[in-house]
Amino acid sequence: MANYQTSTNSSINPKPLIKKPDRKSKRIIETITPYLFLLPNIIGFLIFTAFPVLFSIIMSFFDWPMLDKPRFIGLENYIHLFTKDELFVKVLLNTVYYVVVLVPLNVIVSLGFAVWLNSISRGSVVFRTMFFMPILVPMVASALIWKWLYNPQYGLINGFLGWFGIDGPNWLGDPKFAMLSIIIMSVWAGFGYNMVIFIAGLQGIPKTLYEAASIDGARKWTCFWKITLPMLSPTMFFAVIMTIISSFQVFDQAFIMTNGGPFNKTNTIVYYIYQNGFEFFKMGYASAIAWVLFAAIFVVTLVQMKMQKKWVHYE
Amino acid sequence: MELPRKNYPFSFKKTLNYTLLTAAGILFIVPLLWMAATSLKPSNEIFTMPPKWFGSHVEWTNYFKAWDYFPFLRFYINTIIVSLSTVVLVLLTSSLAAYAFARMRFKGRDMLFLLYLGTLMIPGQVTIVPLFILMKYLGWVDTYQALILPGAFSAFGTFLLRQFFLTIPVELEEAARIDGCSRFGLYWRILLPLSGPGLAALGIFTFIGQWNNFLWPLIITNTDSMKTLPLGIAMFQSQSGTQWHLMMAASSIAIIPTLIVFICAQKYFIKGITMTGMGGR
Numbered sequence: 001m002a003n004y005q006t007s008t009n010s011s012i013n014p015k016p017l018i019k020k021p022d023r024k025s026k027r028i029i030e031t032i033t034p035y036l037f038l039l040p041n042i043i044g045f046l047i048f049t050a051f052p053v054l055f056s057i058i059m060s061f062f063d064w065p066m067l068d069k070p071r072f073i074g075l076e077n078y079i080h081l082f083t084k085d086e087l088f089v090k091v092l093l094n095t096v097y098y099v100v101v102l103v104p105l106n107v108i109v110s111l112g113f114a115v116w117l118n119s120i121s122r123g124s125v126v127f128r129t130m131f132f133m134p135i136l137v138p139m140v141a142s143a144l145i146w147k148w149l150y151n152p153q154y155g156l157i158n159g160f161l162g163w164f165g166i167d168g169p170n171w172l173g174d175p176k177f178a179m180l181s182i183i184i185m186s187v188w189a190g191f192g193y194n195m196v197i198f199i200a201g202l203q204g205i206p207k208t209l210y211e212a213a214s215i216d217g218a219r220k221w222t223c224f225w226k227i228t229l230p231m232l233s234p235t236m237f238f239a240v241i242m243t244i245i246s247s248f249q250v251f252d253q254a255f256i257m258t259n260g261g262p263f264n265k266t267n268t269i270v271y272y273i274y275q276n277g278f279e280f281f282k283m284g285y286a287s288a289i290a291w292v293l294f295a296a297i298f299v300v301t302l303v304q305m306k307m308q309k310k311w312v313h314y315e
Numbered sequence: 316m317e318l319p320r321k322n323y324p325f326s327f328k329k330t331l332n333y334t335l336l337t338a339a340g341i342l343f344i345v346p347l348l349w350m351a352a353t354s355l356k357p358s359n360e361i362f363t364m365p366p367k368w369f370g371s372h373v374e375w376t377n378y379f380k381a382w383d384y385f386p387f388l389r390f391y392i393n394t395i396i397v398s399l400s401t402v403v404l405v406l407l408t409s410s411l412a413a414y415a416f417a418r419m420r421f422k423g424r425d426m427l428f429l430l431y432l433g434t435l436m437i438p439g440q441v442t443i444v445p446l447f448i449l450m451k452y453l454g455w456v457d458t459y460q461a462l463i464l465p466g467a468f469s470a471f472g473t474f475l476l477r478q479f480f481l482t483i484p485v486e487l488e489e490a491a492r493i494d495g496c497s498r499f500g501l502y503w504r505i506l507l508p509l510s511g512p513g514l515a516a517l518g519i520f521t522f523i524g525q526w527n528n529f530l531w532p533l534i535i536t537n538t539d540s541m542k543t544l545p546l547g548i549a550m551f552q553s554q555s556g557t558q559w560h561l562m563m564a565a566s567s568i569a570i571i572p573t574l575i576v577f578i579c580a581q582k583y584f585i586k587g588i589t590m591t592g593m594g595g596r
Contacts, residue, residue: 033498034421041412044468049434052442052449059445116336123333129581130340133347136573138527140545141566144552145350148559156349159366188346193588200589249438252529256549270440270530277444278534290441297438 056287064284077288088289090264091272092296094179098268099247102183106243107236110191114198115228128199132192139189143256146185147172150257172258175265182253182266189253190246194239201235202228230313237312241304248297269293347570354378354563361559374560381551381564386539390547391568397462397532397543398525404463405521406514409472414502416473417480418488428477431470440530447534461535462543466525472517478590479513480506516587519580523573544569 060077064070081088113131117124134142149156150171158168171181209227218226229236251270254260260267260275267275269289277286341348353361354377356370381387415421416428446465447456455461487509488501496504507514529545536542542550548569551562577584 031421034415034419034424037411037415037419037498037502038427041408041468041473044408044464045431045434045470047449048446048465048468049442049470050430052445053434053437055445055448056441059448113339120332120336125581127336127340129578131343132577133344133574136523136577137347137566137570138529138545138548138573140527140529140549141350141569142346144548144562144566145346148353148563149346149349153364154362154366156345156366159364162365188343196585196588200585245436245438249440251440255529256552270438273440273443274530274534277447283444283448286444287441290438290444293438294436294441298436301436 056290059284060288060291062284064282064287066281066283070284073284077285078292080285081288081292087264087267088272091267091269092292094265094267095248095250095269095296097179098183098186098250099244101180102186102247103240103243105183105187106191106194106247107240109187110194110239111198111232111236113191114195114202115224117195118199118202128196131195134189135192137189139252140256142185142189143253146181146188147257150181173262175262178258178262178265182250182257185257186247186250186253190243194243197235197239198232201232205231233312234314237304237308241301244300244304245297248293248300269296350563350566353560354381354567356560358558358560377560377564378568381561381568384558384561384565385547385550387547387565387568389540390542390544393459393462393541394526394543395572396459398522400459400463401466401525402518402521404467405469405472406518408467409469409517410476410507410510410514411502412473413476413480414506416477418485418501418506419498431473434470435474443531443534450535457536457538457541459541462532462541465531466521466528469517469521472521475517475587475590476510476513479510483509512583512586513590515580515583516590519576519584520587522576526573 059070061072061074062070063073063076117127117131120127137145150158152158152168152170152173155168155171157171161168169177171177205228209231210223213223213227249270250268251274254266254268254271255274258266260271270293273286273289273293276282276289352368355373355375356377357372357374358377360367360370416424442465450456450461483506488505491501491505527545528543529549532543532546536546548562548565551558551565
């Protein structure tokens with residue numbers, strides 16, 4: 001920066017007199033340039049992110065029907081959610097169940113395949129592509145494909161179970177199995193991201209650690225627990241947080257496969273936001289639910305951050 | 316001469332390993348294979364007990380029927396318009412802002428950057444109701460701008476590109492500055508050409524995210540002429556019972572572009588995921 005200014009100011013320059021006002025305006029330009037760079041993004045950010053976020057907080061304190069005039073009701077929406085709306089509590093528990101079962105399954109499957117793919121010398125890219133493919137399929141299409149697979153009479157899964165004489169359940173129609181079916185489908189549809197992240201993490205572990213351990217006579221299984229997992233824990237920490245956040249927001253699957261049923265067994269927070277906002281037209285109420293979702297995500301992430309000292313090893 | 320013999324048991328282990336891996340790989344793409352199989356069956360052979368992989372003949376016409384069943388071409392064009400314009404806008408606005416965050420000093424920079432990062436934590440569903448009201452107020456319901464603009468100014472993209480720009484050495488830009496290159500010139504002619512992988516990663520995330528987006532188009536569109544592919548596929552469900560063979564054909568058609576994008580740019584996609592740990596989530 002300093003170089004730049006002295007070079008324009010040097011005495012070789014034939015017209016030093018014109019330079020003076022130029023320098024001043026240059027300084028002004030220097031100060032506003034960053035903001036000019038930011039401007040296009042900031043305008044959009046303010047209109048389509050910041051404003052809606054603030055507006056959403058305000059809305060959550062209103063009774064806000066789509067067609068009628070909004071009416072300020074203070075904390076009424078929030079109070080109603082937790083004290084009078086039994087369905088909401090159910091929806092909240094459903095979502096927590098989904099997160100609690102899905103996240104470990106997702107991590108186990110993705111870590112398992114990452115370790116497996118990392119151990120082979122050739123063709124890992126081909127297999128990686130295979131396992132990653134479900135990520136690329138629109139969630140709507142995945143949900144429909146699985147709905148077809150889960151079909152109690154004509155579906156592939158019950159057909160397969162039929163070979164062994166097992167009478168498969170009505171996966172999506174049975175209150176006991178519906179959420180579990182959605183979870184299985186979601187693991188399939190989503191584990192590819194974490195798998196890729198874990199593969200990258202595994203490649204970052206120095207080989208010398210394993211060599212030293214094998215000289216000391218450590219078994220593979222011991223190596224996995226004592227080297228791989230601790231070394232991978234920072235990666236895993238981040239992957240777990242991201243997976244939790246995204247799984248709290250599950251919607252497409254429930255909307256397509258079950259419509260939240262049977263008996264609201266698969267109704268999730270975001271689906272409930274959608275129902276309240278765009279089916280019952282209770283916009284203020286929907287906003288309040290959205291903020292409860294945010295609070296849930298925020299608290300869980302915060303707890304994770306606090307707990308990381310216990311299991312995440314940084315070098 | 317001795318070596319191969321010595322390795323013999325290992326080689327057996329290896330073969331077993333690959334066989335198992337192949338089996339697992341096939342198991343995991345069975346749903347996609349089943350989709351393809353169903354999409355090629357004659358309509359009267361969809362419902363068989365037990366399910367069969369192949370019909371009596373390959374029914375290619377399902378694809379044409381699915382295409383004509385709804386204004387599918389329109390859905391396709393809409394999705395292409397929405398995805399591509401979002402990608403262009405995101406790359407442009409995010410890289411400009413990221414340049415300012417990564418390379419310039421100005422008042423309020425850190426505060427602003429923190430604000431951007433903070434919004435990454437807020438789930439998109441929080442803004443969906445107010446966004447809808449905003450669109451209604453602007454008279455934009457059921458328009459392209461409503462489909463495109465909310466996704467076009469990405470805090471995530473700004474964050475990703477800022478991180479990427481920080482990995483590029485500043486020396487080149489400093490040299491160009493001394494030669495009298497303007498700020499915009501530095502960004503446009505020096506930094507952007509060096510940022511191919513970062514831009515590619517963000518571009519692919521944005522493209523696939525938009526291509527597969529469901530909730531927002533579901534809310535903001537109401538006529539067929541504005542619908543996108545995911546909505547179109549879902550429509551096979553509601554019309555007088557599900558037409559599984561047509562729906563599966565439609566799904567196959569919808570998946571092809573993302574598959575092509577991924578296979579062409581797999582390297583950047585993977586890099587982008589590992590760089591941010593997020594991907595399209």
